Amino acid sequence: MEYLVMLPGPTNVPNRVMNAMLAPMINHRSDDFRILYKAIVEKTQKVFQTSNDIVLLTTSGTGAVEASVVNLIRKGDKAVIPVNGEFSMRLADLIDSWSGEAIRISSPPGENPPYDKFEETFEKHKDIKAIYAVYNETSTGTTIRYMDKLGELAARKGAYFIADAVSILGGDELPVDKWNIDICLTASQKALAAPPGVAPISINKRAKKYMQENPPPTQYLNLKRYFKYYEEHYETPFTPALPLYYAFREALDIVIEEGLENRIRRHKICADAFYAGLGSLGLTPFAKPDARSNMIIALNYMQGMDD
Numbered sequence: 001m002e003y004l005v006m007l008p009g010p011t012n013v014p015n016r017v018m019n020a021m022l023a024p025m026i027n028h029r030s031d032d033f034r035i036l037y038k039a040i041v042e043k044t045q046k047v048f049q050t051s052n053d054i055v056l057l058t059t060s061g062t063g064a065v066e067a068s069v070v071n072l073i074r075k076g077d078k079a080v081i082p083v084n085g086e087f088s089m090r091l092a093d094l095i096d097s098w099s100g101e102a103i104r105i106s107s108p109p110g111e112n113p114p115y116d117k118f119e120e121t122f123e124k125h126k127d128i129k130a131i132y133a134v135y136n137e138t139s140t141g142t143t144i145r146y147m148d149k150l151g152e153l154a155a156r157k158g159a160y161f162i163a164d165a166v167s168i169l170g171g172d173e174l175p176v177d178k179w180n181i182d183i184c185l186t187a188s189q190k191a192l193a194a195p196p197g198v199a200p201i202s203i204n205k206r207a208k209k210y211m212q213e214n215p216p217p218t219q220y221l222n223l224k225r226y227f228k229y230y231e232e233h234y235e236t237p238f239t240p241a242l243p244l245y246y247a248f249r250e251a252l253d254i255v256i257e258e259g260l261e262n263r264i265r266r267h268k269i270c271a272d273a274f275y276a277g278l279g280s281l282g283l284t285p286f287a288k289p290d291a292r293s294n295m296i297i298a299l300n301y302m303q304g305m306d307d
């Protein structure tokens with residue numbers, strides 16, 4: 001059956017990826033699994049442009065977002081976060097509810113706060129532990145275009161830099177190592193065009209050391225356990241969603257075959273075409289021009305029209 005989805009995610013999944021899920025169940029404590037897992041990790045590193053460790057969670061994106069908080073934030077830790085929509089609001093609330101202190105740098109939906117506000121905030125607070133940023137705020141079609149500067153600032157101030165790249169990784173620029181991103185997380189069902197259910201996270205040496213020395217009082221999202229199983233056995237600590245792993249490997253192959261640069265260019269060309277053509281349909285984009293996403297085109301409502 002043909003079905004066209006027009007959501008940020010799940011996006012339309014190529015048949016080749018769907019068919020990959022028909023592979024037989026395997027023992028997830030066997031060499032067959034280790035080969036699969038190793039291949040996924042290596043391909044994920046290519047797509048993330050990183051040599052960091054990769055952890056694969058069998059969760060949707062929220063599992064990875066939550067893992068980035070519970071493994072890094074401890075009572076009273078300050079974390080700066082630009083807030084301009086649903087997902088950045090949720091993340092800030094999560095930091096607070098996990099007993100951290102989210103320092104929100106707010107801007108109207110559809111806009112990003114000026115970069116200088118981050119420098120000012122670091123001047124005001126000398127003990128900031130982390131910058132969390134939702135790179136592409138899905139709810140408003142808004143992309144932060146100074147992620148590289150946030151990474152540089154965090155590195156200069158000795159803070160961690162965490163990127164929620166759920167709705168952008170695989171479709172726009174995101175060189176994780178070059179931009180000094182300590183923890184970068186995404187989900188399978190958006191720009192990577194795989195079914196939902198796998199959430200990859202890259203974690204650099206510094207963040208990994210912290211997590212190993214300060215494991216959270218949780219089981220499923222305790223990343224120390226993932227490092228241990230990965231290093232000792234090339235396995236996951238808990239049962240992985242095997243059919244989704246097959247699909248995810250196939251989806252990564254498609255990204256690599258197309259080439260990351262070509263894929264990013266394709267999204268940019270399509271986005272430019274949409275933004276250019278909307279006016280003639282009587283539609284206007286929601287986000288301000290310098291913050292518009294190439295991944296998600298959010299529109300203002302026309303009069304008399306709702307969702």
Ligand SMILES: Cc1ncc(COP(=O)(O)O)c(C=O)c1O
Pocket residue numbers: 008060061062063065087134136137138139164165166167187
């Ligand atoms: C930026 C962002 N972060 C987090 C999430 C949560 O991901 P999930 O719905 O896969 O749990 C989403 C979902 O749309 C998102 O767009």
